[in-house]
Amino acid sequence: MAVLQFREAIREALDEEMERDENVFIMGEEVAEYNGAYKVSEGLLDKYGFKRVIDTPISELGFAGIGVGAAMKGLRPVVEFMTFNFAVLAADQILNHASKVRYMLGGQASVPIVFRGPNGSAGQLAATHSVAYDSMYAQFPGLSVIYPSEPDDAKGLLKSAIRNEDPVIFMESEQMYGLRGEVSEEEDYLIPIGKAKVKREGSDVTIVATGKMYHIAKQAADQLSKDGVEAEIIDPRTIKPFDIETVVKSVKKTNRCVIVDESHPFGGLASEVGFLIQREAFDYLDAPVQRVTLPDVCAPFSKPLFDLWLPDAKRVIEAVNTVAYR
Amino acid sequence: MAIKIEMPKLSDTMEEGVIAKWNIKEGDKVSAGDIIAEVETDKATMEVETFDEGTVLKILVEEGDAIPLGGLMAVIGDEGENIDDILAETDAGSGEVSTADSDEDTEKAEDSSSSESEEAEEKAEPKETASDKSSSSDDGRIKASPLAKKMAEEKGIDLSDVDGSGPDGRIVKKDIENYTPSASAPSASFASEESEDIRVSQMRKTIARRLSESKFTSPHFYVTVDIDMEAAMEARKGINEISDVKISFNDIIVKACSVALRRHPSINSSWMEDVIRQHGDVNIAIAVAVEDGLMTPVIRHADKKSLRQISAETRELAGLSRDRKLQPEQMQDSTFTISNLGMFGIEEFTAIINPPNASILAVGAIRDEAVVKNGEIVAGKRMKVTLSNDHRVVDGASAAEFLSTVRSLLENPLAMLL
Numbered sequence: 001m002a003v004l005q006f007r008e009a010i011r012e013a014l015d016e017e018m019e020r021d022e023n024v025f026i027m028g029e030e031v032a033e034y035n036g037a038y039k040v041s042e043g044l045l046d047k048y049g050f051k052r053v054i055d056t057p058i059s060e061l062g063f064a065g066i067g068v069g070a071a072m073k074g075l076r077p078v079v080e081f082m083t084f085n086f087a088v089l090a091a092d093q094i095l096n097h098a099s100k101v102r103y104m105l106g107g108q109a110s111v112p113i114v115f116r117g118p119n120g121s122a123g124q125l126a127a128t129h130s131v132a133y134d135s136m137y138a139q140f141p142g143l144s145v146i147y148p149s150e151p152d153d154a155k156g157l158l159k160s161a162i163r164n165e166d167p168v169i170f171m172e173s174e175q176m177y178g179l180r181g182e183v184s185e186e187e188d189y190l191i192p193i194g195k196a197k198v199k200r201e202g203s204d205v206t207i208v209a210t211g212k213m214y215h216i217a218k219q220a221a222d223q224l225s226k227d228g229v230e231a232e233i234i235d236p237r238t239i240k241p242f243d244i245e246t247v248v249k250s251v252k253k254t255n256r257c258v259i260v261d262e263s264h265p266f267g268g269l270a271s272e273v274g275f276l277i278q279r280e281a282f283d284y285l286d287a288p289v290q291r292v293t294l295p296d297v298c299a300p301f302s303k304p305l306f307d308l309w310l311p312d313a314k315r316v317i318e319a320v321n322t323v324a325y326r
Numbered sequence: 327m328a329i330k331i332e333m334p335k336l337s338d339t340m341e342e343g344v345i346a347k348w349n350i351k352e353g354d355k356v357s358a359g360d361i362i363a364e365v366e367t368d369k370a371t372m373e374v375e376t377f378d379e380g381t382v383l384k385i386l387v388e389e390g391d392a393i394p395l396g397g398l399m400a401v402i403g404d405e406g407e408n409i410d411d412i413l414a415e416t417d418a419g420s421g422e423v424s425t426a427d428s429d430e431d432t433e434k435a436e437d438s439s440s441s442e443s444e445e446a447e448e449k450a451e452p453k454e455t456a457s458d459k460s461s462s463s464d465d466g467r468i469k470a471s472p473l474a475k476k477m478a479e480e481k482g483i484d485l486s487d488v489d490g491s492g493p494d495g496r497i498v499k500k501d502i503e504n505y506t507p508s509a510s511a512p513s514a515s516f517a518s519e520e521s522e523d524i525r526v527s528q529m530r531k532t533i534a535r536r537l538s539e540s541k542f543t544s545p546h547f548y549v550t551v552d553i554d555m556e557a558a559m560e561a562r563k564g565i566n567e568i569s570d571v572k573i574s575f576n577d578i579i580v581k582a583c584s585v586a587l588r589r590h591p592s593i594n595s596s597w598m599e600d601v602i603r604q605h606g607d608v609n610i611a612i613a614v615a616v617e618d619g620l621m622t623p624v625i626r627h628a629d630k631k632s633l634r635q636i637s638a639e640t641r642e643l644a645g646l647s648r649d650r651k652l653q654p655e656q657m658q659d660s661t662f663t664i665s666n667l668g669m670f671g672i673e674e675f676t677a678i679i680n681p682p683n684a685s686i687l688a689v690g691a692i693r694d695e696a697v698v699k700n701g702e703i704v705a706g707k708r709m710k711v712t713l714s715n716d717h718r719v720v721d722g723a724s725a726a727e728f729l730s731t732v733r734s735l736l737e738n739p740l741a742m743l744l
Binding site: 255286287 | 471472473474475476491492493498499500
């Protein structure tokens with residue numbers, strides 16, 4: 001195992017896939033000469049040249065469209081958004097074209113494209129730069145949505161995403177790019193899309209959390225352990241397709257579940273998973289499923305308000321105490 | 327400036343208090359130090375004094391009502407002062423006055439504060455009912471988690487027999503796991519008469535909680551011994567001829583136990599989860615029957631006190647108990663308990679351990695009995711005592727050894743002087 005930063009793990013995945021398949025190319029704002037806004041694509045321009053590492057103007061709709069067209073013609077674009085908060089400008093290309101082309105052309109064409117970049121909030125960036133879009137994209141048939149929490153997951157899943165025959169939304173976080181973690185050195189390391197991972201075993205409660213929220217759940221679990229409550233943490237890694245089997249297996253053991261979700265509450269990941277649990281594990285539940293989400297309010301700029309707004313370990317512990325009747 | 331009088335914390339364990347008596351009424355003038363009310367807590371009836379002076383502007387709760395800690399009881403201020411803000415705040419807090427569930431009390435509440443209290447009741451938060459342990463709701467539906475329902479079905483448990491510990495009395499996994507079936511009641515074939523629901527007093531709640539906890543968590547076992555009381559009776563007669571304080575049999579038993587406890591520290595112990603604490607002091611609690619319940623005042627350092635001291639102290643504490651004037655500290659730190667039903671002619675019984683003690687002695691009556699002495703049947707005096715023990719702390723042999731010491735001390739009272 002090598003210890004890599006999150007950004008390095010993504011870079012390794014890009015590098016390996018570009019090396020393996022000359023149809024893979026990357027495109028986005030500042031990805032080439034500036035080496036990436038978050039230094040993810042550092043060194044790739046030198047290695048692969050301007051033809052495969054392409055700087056774009058500030059024109060999300062335009063370059064997302066170029067990507068969709070290129071994918072339809074057989075290339076494998078990896079389109080970087082500086083943040084998914086800017087990808088709303090490209091929504092028509094992602095939601096109306098990338099996700100629907102295969103369906104509308106009766107399978108005669110597909111769009112093997114990856115849209116990647118940071119998701120959600122990253123401190124005091126205010127309302128328009130702080131939205132977690134994973135649940136929203138997961139609403140659309142035809143899109144896979146991945147939001148890994150650790151470097152190892154990021155590498156294995158990005159490689160699978162690039163090889164996927166249909167569009168994948170691959171989400172990262174500004175706050176996780178510097179996160180270090182052990183990454184498998186297995187040659188051609190692939191993690192299948194749609195497989196959750198039990199990242200901490202426990203018998204008292206199941207916590208479902210991915211992306212940045214996984215780290216909040218981990219803090220809460222460490223704290224709860226000191227009080228004698230052992231939480232099992234399941235990191236779905238892929239939001240869609242969602243691996244409900246792994247969650248249900250755990251809930252059947254613990255009889256209670258808390259979902260930590262970085263999105264707003266209405267119709268988000270937490271609502272969907274909560275629904276699936278009650279359908280699949282009704283007779284095993286000893287308490288209603290609880291969730292910790294953002295409130296139904298835009299991100300505040302004020303630091304104290306922002307801290308209240310974002311889910312934290314304390315709220316996860318409170319939710320666990322509720323389902324555990326403590 | 328109006329001052330809120332809120333329910334004070336009068337004992338370490340109290341969560342709510344019942345207004346036993348108001349000494350003030352609206353419009354009265356009060357000054358600092360006045361005793362304005364008597365409040366029944368889980369331990370005793372205590373006096374509440376005011377630290378401010380002024381006019382009583384509003385009394386918000388009636389005698390008999392229970393109020394949580396910090397709940398608003400009354401408002402004091404300058405005559406004619408507007409206190410609408412404070413009252414509005416209380417309404418918004420909702421359900422601060424938790425009246426008992428009976429119809430009578432609800433009517434009373436409505437009478438006293440008109441439509442406001444209706445509103446407050448409607449707004450009462452779910453938390454309020456969370457303490458209601460009954461598992462059936464108003465519509466008679468039994469609330470249980472899906473898991474609890476499935477477990478009950480598998481185990482053949484009727485959910486209506488199970489008390490729910492979850493929110494709104496929901497039956498949860500833990501309740502099914504802890505459920506022990508009780509013998510089914512025989513069906514009545516007579517016309518039923520009106521039942522009466524009696525409000526559970528703070529003391530009853532405490533008794534219920536502590537003794538259930540004891541019986542459910544500490545595995546009890548019992549050892550009984552029959553003691554020849556002739557020598558003890560002789561000794562008592564002799565002592566009472568010279569003592570200015572009348573010594574009772576119970577006093578002699580307290581003395582014998584305190585001497586025996588000193589010799590058998592394993593009985594004078596408590597289960598503390600990680601450790602078993604052998605107490606340095608011998609503090610004996612005595613069960614005293616009071617109206618609607620029972621108190622356990624403590625004779626501290628019983629092993630170091632003379633019979634005369636034990637007797638005088640027991641009498642004083644029993645009197646305070648009956649008058650509900652016992653202070654919390656007079657009920658704390660017991661290491662052993664004695665319960666005596668001999669005066670009712672009870673031959674023998676088993677008592678529930680008084681936590682955190684490891685043992686309790688149940689004392690029966692002294693009986694006239696035909697006994698065999700030197701091969702002859704003669705008239706004798708016998709008394710049975712039964713020791714209940716927490717098996718986590720005490721084993722059969724050590725309980726038997728302790729009881730054997732108690733027996734030999736009572737059969738040869740002079741040995742207590744050793």
